[in-house]
Amino acid sequence: MSGWNYFNYFTEIEEYFWKKRGANLLVSPLDWAIMESWQQAGVSLEAALKGIDRAFESHTRSRRGGKPMKSLAYCTDAVLEAAAEAKEAAAGGHSGAAAPRKTEPFSCDALRAHFLKNRDRIEQVAANTASAQPELSALLHSMALSLGQCSAILESPATIDLEDLERRLTVLDDKIHAALLQQAGVEMQLRLRREMDGQLALHRGKMRAEQIALIERQYLHKRLLEEFRLPRLSLFYLQH
Structure with a gap:
């Protein structure tokens, strides 16, 4: 690919x-x-x-x-x-087949805009939650600083390692998700699970158990971010 x-x-x-x-x-x-x-x-x-x-x-x-x-x-x-x-x-293929030439999928400007836009969105949510949820606010401030560091990496004259950037963003995504699970109230989580169960009801019998478990995890992850108005950080979402 x-x-x-x-x-x-x-x-x-x-x-x-x-x-x-x-x-x-x-x-x-x-x-x-x-x-x-x-x-x-x-x-x-x-x-x-x-x-x-x-x-x-x-x-x-x-x-x-x-x-x-x-x-x-x-x-x-x-x-x-x-x-x-x-x-x-x-x-079963031949190990000696030539690997396709890699191309740069994003410009530095596109990456920088992605990082800074998400940093600003996270800072806004951090400010909005400072009084009611200070622990979440502090973590979000920390994540925003980390995104700023990702942006600083782009200023290096060395070739940008997109895979390493993606690893950094995945770590930040996971930390935010863990914090949201702790901060989301029981009623919010119940509402999201009922919503998810309603959408999955017609399809559960046609999917494998491991597929359902992964879909449920991703669904709740996405909906929690939407509830708190936070972005996904991964480069997979740069176009959205």
Whole structure:
């Protein structure tokens, strides 16, 4: 997978799903959680798109073919099968094959804007929560400083290591998520879980247990961030 496609993972899948559906609709929190679960599981973009193709072909042949596919949840089995096939093919391939040339997916200006925009959003939430949730506010101030340090890395004359930047951002994302789980009240967490269960109800019987667990984790992560009006920091979200 090229560098651009690697970090543009969600946009590519979202637009491809729109194209297959024939309608440009907002992707639901459940669909985002599903895409994130694929990315976390190491499903390549190529496998995801191939699986979506297969799911639509199967849907068209079925009795439901006259109705539009409403969610990526209907594609999960086909995507995981395509990912397993790709893994088997890679294991049986020739180790001496030439690796594709890496390209820079983002400019320094785009990265800097991403870091500074998210830093400012986090600082705003930190200021808003200073009185009611001082511990969360202090952690968010610390995360904002860390984002500023990420921006400073871009000023180095050395080649930017995007993979290392992504690792740093993942650590910050995880720290914020852990803090939100502690700070979110019981009623908020119950509301989000009921919402999630309602969206997953039609699909639980068609998914593997490990897939459901990953989707649930990603769904709650995304919704907690939305409740606190905080951004995702990963470079995967730079385009959103």
